[in-house]
Amino acid sequence: MNANVLEKLKILAESAKYDVSCASSGTVRANKPGTLGNTVGGWGICHSFAEDGRCISLLKVMLTNYCIYDCAYCINRRSNDLPRATLSVSELVDLTIEFYRRNYIEGLFLSSGVVRNPDYTMERLVRVAKDLREVHRFNGYIHLKSIPGASRELVNEAGRYADRLSVNVEIPKEENLKLLAPEKDHKSVFAPMLYIQQGVLESSEERKKFRYAPRFAPAGQSTQMIVGATAESDKDILFLSSALYQRPTMKRVYYSGYVSVNTYDTRLPALKQPPLVRENRLYQADWLMRFYQFKVNEIVDDTYPDLDLEIDPKLSWALRHPEQFPVDINKADYEMILRVPGIGVKSAKLIIASRRYSKLGYYQLKKIGVVMKKAQYFITCSELPMRTVNEMTPQTVRSLLLPKSAKKKADENQLSFVFND
Ligand code: SF4
Numbered sequence: 001m002n003a004n005v006l007e008k009l010k011i012l013a014e015s016a017k018y019d020v021s022c023a024s025s026g027t028v029r030a031n032k033p034g035t036l037g038n039t040v041g042g043w044g045i046c047h048s049f050a051e052d053g054r055c056i057s058l059l060k061v062m063l064t065n066y067c068i069y070d071c072a073y074c075i076n077r078r079s080n081d082l083p084r085a086t087l088s089v090s091e092l093v094d095l096t097i098e099f100y101r102r103n104y105i106e107g108l109f110l111s112s113g114v115v116r117n118p119d120y121t122m123e124r125l126v127r128v129a130k131d132l133r134e135v136h137r138f139n140g141y142i143h144l145k146s147i148p149g150a151s152r153e154l155v156n157e158a159g160r161y162a163d164r165l166s167v168n169v170e171i172p173k174e175e176n177l178k179l180l181a182p183e184k185d186h187k188s189v190f191a192p193m194l195y196i197q198q199g200v201l202e203s204s205e206e207r208k209k210f211r212y213a214p215r216f217a218p219a220g221q222s223t224q225m226i227v228g229a230t231a232e233s234d235k236d237i238l239f240l241s242s243a244l245y246q247r248p249t250m251k252r253v254y255y256s257g258y259v260s261v262n263t264y265d266t267r268l269p270a271l272k273q274p275p276l277v278r279e280n281r282l283y284q285a286d287w288l289m290r291f292y293q294f295k296v297n298e299i300v301d302d303t304y305p306d307l308d309l310e311i312d313p314k315l316s317w318a319l320r321h322p323e324q325f326p327v328d329i330n331k332a333d334y335e336m337i338l339r340v341p342g343i344g345v346k347s348a349k350l351i352i353a354s355r356r357y358s359k360l361g362y363y364q365l366k367k368i369g370v371v372m373k374k375a376q377y378f379i380t381c382s383e384l385p386m387r388t389v390n391e392m393t394p395q396t397v398r399s400l401l402l403p404k405s406a407k408k409k410a411d412e413n414q415l416s417f418v419f420n421d
Pocket residue numbers: 067068069070071074075076077078112113114181
């Protein structure tokens with residue numbers, strides 16, 4: 001491999017690492033005779049997760065890290081003095097094919113800084129995907145970032161070659177986005193999102209009439225929000241996510257804890273570390289909305305605008321609603337069983353299936369995979385000796401279930417409170 005290209009790759013892969021919106025979920029396309037690659041199986045460079053939880057590998061890279069924009073939260077902003085590089089369309093295409101043939105990757109995640117203007121940049125991204133598909137018959141996974149402000153024509157063309165398209169919201173509130181990224185606004189993000197949605201829906205209608213009508217971004221779209229760079233609450237973030245999930249083609253919203261890369265910029269908070277616990281809680285809340293039938297206003301509201309960092313959002317909801325418990329495992333419906341802390345989707349389904357044959361007790365639930373350490377305070381079943389949340393208090397249950405580190409902190413606070421008093 002050409003040393004110059006390798007050097008560029010090093011720079012551009014490093015520049016791409018802050019974008020987390022690249023899980024390769026949604027497409028299952030096998031290898032066909034006369035084509036190269038597929039969207040399933042293997043190992044590689046950047047690990048992402050498919051919708052079924054399978055780990056897959058992508059070449060995650062930028063076409064260029066030059067950018068005419070100056071977004072405060074971005075390492076690649078034009079005012080930063082850092083090594084810059086640009087791959088030509090053919091260099092990137094050859095690199096992808098070569099990595100694929102060597103079995104390093106199963107697909108490509110391609111983004112770019114904005115050069116000249118959004119359409120000029122988008123056109124080059126589209127050419128990469130087009131050449132891969134049409135010249136090299138590449139059948140592997142392609143995820144393209146749509147450049148904010150790109151035209152409908154180019155987004156439409158991108159959708160013909162990419163499995164997934166994504167446009168990053170980055171900052172949930174427009175006034176904060178404008179403060180940190182003056183060249184962007186919500187319109188430049190939401191317009192391409194709408195083009196993608198229309199493309200996917202039109203294509204699925206076409207395919208109902210004509211079996212071989214071209215597919216459009218069959219894995220739908222995703223987006224990313226940065227957490228902790230601005231003052232938005234978890235409520236602001238999750239309400240926007242919930243609204244985005246109402247859109248039929250939005251598959252995933254990713255949350256990226258703000259990494260303090262531009263410490264000199266006084267518009268940004270001085271974070272010593274990215275808010276990883278908060279990021280994790282947001283993902284848990286996101287799962288509650290997507291798989292546990294929670295509505296966003298049950299997770300966060302005006303009284304609780306931010307997620308509890310010490311306990312997960314499902315446990316937090318349960319402790320705020322002791323009146324909903326205990327749940328009778330042998331009688332309750334699936335939706336209510338799903339709401340019990342310590343019971344996941346798989347266990348809830350197994351409970352419903354198993355209780356048809358016999359009454360379930362402590363040991364059967366344990367065998368099914370229920371985390372009894374948590375669930376015991378919220379359920380009744382045959383032969384369960386424990387006291388439930390209503391016989392104790394939510395505060396007592398909370399302190400019993402706090403992770404060790406949080407417990408130690410709480411004890412220290414309690415001590416200092418006692419001494420100060
Ligand atoms: S447009 Fe993208 S690459 Fe350019 S500064 Fe903003 S976030 Fe960074």
